[in-house]
Structures are given as C-alpha cells and as structure tokens.
Amino acid sequence: MQLDLGTKIRNLRRRDSRTQEVLAEALGVTSQAVSRWESGGSYPDMNLIPSIANYFNVTIDELFGYTGTHDNKAEMLMKRVNEMMSQNNGRDVCTDECILLARQAMVEFPGNGKVMLCLASALYQAGYVRHGEHHLTDDEGYSVYDAKRHRTYAEWKEAIPLYEKALNILNDTELSRLAVRELSQLYVNTGAYEKALALAESAPDLWGCCEFLRIRACDGKEQAKAYSEALLKTIRACTELIVNETLLLHQHMTPAQKSHVIQSAIGLFSLICSDGNMGEHHAWIGKLYMLLSAYLWQDGQHDEAFASLDNTLEHFKAYEALSEKGKCSFTAPLVQLARSTFPRIEVSLTANLPEDWPWWNFPEAASVKAEMSADPRWHAWSAKARS
Numbered sequence: 001m002q003l004d005l006g007t008k009i010r011n012l013r014r015r016d017s018r019t020q021e022v023l024a025e026a027l028g029v030t031s032q033a034v035s036r037w038e039s040g041g042s043y044p045d046m047n048l049i050p051s052i053a054n055y056f057n058v059t060i061d062e063l064f065g066y067t068g069t070h071d072n073k074a075e076m077l078m079k080r081v082n083e084m085m086s087q088n089n090g091r092d093v094c095t096d097e098c099i100l101l102a103r104q105a106m107v108e109f110p111g112n113g114k115v116m117l118c119l120a121s122a123l124y125q126a127g128y129v130r131h132g133e134h135h136l137t138d139d140e141g142y143s144v145y146d147a148k149r150h151r152t153y154a155e156w157k158e159a160i161p162l163y164e165k166a167l168n169i170l171n172d173t174e175l176s177r178l179a180v181r182e183l184s185q186l187y188v189n190t191g192a193y194e195k196a197l198a199l200a201e202s203a204p205d206l207w208g209c210c211e212f213l214r215i216r217a218c219d220g221k222e223q224a225k226a227y228s229e230a231l232l233k234t235i236r237a238c239t240e241l242i243v244n245e246t247l248l249l250h251q252h253m254t255p256a257q258k259s260h261v262i263q264s265a266i267g268l269f270s271l272i273c274s275d276g277n278m279g280e281h282h283a284w285i286g287k288l289y290m291l292l293s294a295y296l297w298q299d300g301q302h303d304e305a306f307a308s309l310d311n312t313l314e315h316f317k318a319y320e321a322l323s324e325k326g327k328c329s330f331t332a333p334l335v336q337l338a339r340s341t342f343p344r345i346e347v348s349l350t351a352n353l354p355e356d357w358p359w360w361n362f363p364e365a366a367s368v369k370a371e372m373s374a375d376p377r378w379h380a381w382s383a384k385a386r387s
Contacts (some may be wrong), residue, residue: 008063010038012056026055043084046100077105078118085125091352092129098122113169116162117179122180123159130155133189135361141251149193156186221337227331228338235272236281239265243291243360250362255298262292274332278315279340282322283349286315287359294326294358294368306377309357316350354382 013023021039022227024031027048031143036042044052084098102119109115131153134146150156163183166270170176170338180199187196218226242265246258253261266288269278278285293308322328330338358365372378 001157005043005064006038006040009034009044009052012058012063013038023055025215027051043094043097043258046097046104048241074105074109074115077087077101077108080264081105081118081122085122095122095126095129099126111169113166114172114175116166117175120159120162120179121182123155123162124186127153127155127159134359135147137251137363143248143250145189145191147189150189151191156190160186160190171359213321225337225339228335231272232281232330232335232338235268236284239268239284239288243288247360247362255295259292259295259299259301262295266292272334273330274334277328277331278318279322279328279330279338280319282315282319286312286353288317290353290356290358291360293372294360294362294365297362297368297372302375305372306375306381309381312353313350313381316353319349320350351386353385 009023013020020034021031024034027034029048033042033044037044049063053060056063064080081098081102084094087093099119099122102115105112105115105266106119127150131344134149135143136146138144146331158181163179163186167176167179167183170179180203184196184199187199188335211226215223215226215230242261246253246261250258266285269281271278271287273279273281289308289312293305293312294307296302296308320382326338330336330340357369
C-alpha cells in the first residue's frame with residue numbers, strides 16, 4: 001500500500017531500540033503481523049491505532065504524519081483512504097480498513113462533503129468486493145440487475161444517502177461528477193430507475209462534456225493536446241459501451257458475433273495507439289482480451305482463445321511495468337500530446353488473472369471456465385501469470 005504508516009512504525013520502533021517481537025507482544029499480535037505492517041504488506045486494524053500511538057508516546061496525528069491545518073488533515077485522510085481503495089481492485093484486500101478510516105474522518109469532519117463522498121465511495125466499493133454485482137434474465141432474454149438482492153447490501157443502503165447529502169454540499173466539479181456516476185450506478189443496481197434517469201437528465205449531453213468543450217476553449221498545440229485526450233477518453237468510453245451492450249444482448253448474439261465485436265473494440269485502441277503503446281489503458285485492453293477468450297472458446301476457436309489469454313498477460317505486464325515507473329507518455333502520432341496519469345500499484349494484477357478470469361459477468365462464465373481450465377494449456381497460462 002502507498003501508506004507511510006508502516007515506515008513510521010518501523011522508525012519509531014528503531015528510535016526506541018525495540019524489536020518487532022517486543023512490539024508484537026505489547027500489542028497482542030504476532031511478530032509476522034508487525035513485519036507485514038512495516039513492509040507495507042498489510043495495515044494494522046484501526047482499533048490498534050490508539051495502542052500503537054500510546055506505546056510510542058505519540059499522538060495519532062503524529063503516527064499518521066498529519067501536519068498543517070484542519071483542512072489539510074481532512075485531505076490527507078481522504079488521500080490515504082483513496083490509496084487504500086486502489087489496492088482492492090476488485091477483491092477485498094483492505095476494505096474494512098478503508099471504511100474504518102473513512103468513518104474516523106466523518107466523526108472528525110461531519111459536515112465535509114468530500115469526506116462524505118470518501119466514505120460513500122468506500123462503501124460503494126465494499127458492496128462490489130464483498131457481495132458482487134448480480135444479474136437476472138428477463139422474459140425477452142435481456143440481462144437485468146438483481147435489484148432485490150442488491151437492496152439487501154448494507155454497504156449500498158448506507159452509501160446512497162451519503163451520496164445524496166454530499167451532492168448538496170460539494171462545490172468541487174470533478175468530485176460532484178464522481179458522486180453522480182457512482183450514485184447513478186447504485187440507483188440502477190437497486191432498481192431506483194427514476195432517480196437514475198433524473199440524474200442523467202440533469203447532466204450535459206455528450207457535446208457539452210468537459211473534454212469536448214476543452215477543445216473549443218484553446219488553440220494551436222493546446223487544442224491538439226485537447227483533441228488527443230478527448231480521443232483517448234472517447235475510445236475508452238466507446239469500448240465500454242460495446243462490451244456492456246454485448247453482455248446485455250448475450251442471448252441475442254452468437255459467440256462468433258460477440259468475439260468479432262470485442263476484437264473490433266480492441267482494434268479501436270490499436271487504430272489510435274498505432275505503435276502498441278496503450279499507456280494507462282493496457283490493463284483495460286487485457287480485460288477485453290479475457291472476455292474475447294471466453295467468446296472464442298464458445299465459438300470452438302480454442303487455439304485462438306488461448307492466444308487471447310497470452311495477449312491478456314502481455315497487456316497486464318505492460319501495465320505493471322509502467323506502474324513501476326509511476327508515469328508514462330503516449331507516443332503514437334494522434335495521441336502523443338495527451339497527458340497520462342499512472343498510479344503506482346503495490347500488488348500484482350497479473351498473478352491474480354486466473355482467479356479473476358473472465359472478469360466480466362455472463363451466464364455461461366462458470367461452465368466456460370470449467371472447460372478451459374480442464375485444458376492443459378490453462379495450467380501453463382496460469383503458471384506464466386503467477387511467475
């Protein structure tokens with residue numbers, strides 16, 4: 001995790017000439033737990049934080065490295081929660097810690113819209129990683145959300161009013177957009193379609209979005225840069241639309257049609273990033289290749305399915321390599337001026353691919369995985385992923 005707490009604990013322990021074993025005994029944990037904290041492999045339970053601070057005779061603020069104004073402390077708390085949330089990435093790595101730290105911030109900053117959004121987002125993610133998103137098939141063969149099941153999620157029930165309250169307080173445009181996106185999804189997940197539509201109607205149309213308006217707001221090189229960034233975001237959005245529509249129409253398309261559509265979606269990125277440098281989108285393309293492998297298998301193209309899995313590995317490894325650097329830039333002519341944000345990751349996404357496959361939910365996923373995993377090539381691919 002991208003937290004300084006482990007380093008702080010190690011420095012304080014060394015300051016006081018204490019061993020990991022001595023600290024562990026004082027806190028009632030194992031020395032292995034202390035070792036994992038200090039290496040950044042895990043995070044202490046929140047109920048241990050006061051005991052750790054007391055042991056080293058420092059305040060909790062000092063333990064977390066908080067300095068500066070009251071507002072700065074709120075910002076640092078939110079930054080830490082967001083850093084921790086990024087480590088979950090579809091699985092429960094530190095969900096409890098995220099929520100507990102966000103709740104701590106809410107107690108200290110009860111009227112802060114940003115903190116409300118931070119807790120709401122942590123709960124939003126928790127619902128997915130703990131319970132998952134579930135679908136049913138209606139009478140016409142279309143996929144619909146299992147709203148009745150989703151409404152039982154305590155995390156989402158708590159998150160929805162937090163989002164609604166935060167939207168009445170937030171004056172940060174970017175955060176408001178995030179709140180609208182996540183709240184809209186929860187409305188749909190839980191069957192509140194009228195509320196979701198009301199949010200949609202309140203937003204600008206495609207041509208009024210910030211990416212397109214930024215093109216009109218500048219000239220020369222800056223305009224070319226705005227075009228590059230809008231192009232990348234539009235392609236990403238288009239491929240998401242293609243995937244989601246394909247999944248929605250799963251009973252109305254043949255496996256051959258589905259695989260052709262997903263290959264075409266991948267081709268959009270190849271057209272724009274013509275030199276193979278997909279930057280921050282490598283992981284997304286890897287996910288597309290995972291879905292493609294499923295459809296190819298269903299279509300009887302078994303060799304091609306495993307070739308697609310190899311492409312998945314290639315793109316995830318490219319993503320992890322760029323993450324190690326902490327930055328990247330696009331180099332293809334159409335997008336060479338685009339800015340690229342690249343968060344560092346502390347866990348191997350590639351090693352978890354066999355478990356995560358096919359990443360997407362569709363009715364035949366379990367049976368297709370059972371068939372593919374019975375093929376010796378699956379074990380060879382899994383070994384490559386974990387190596």
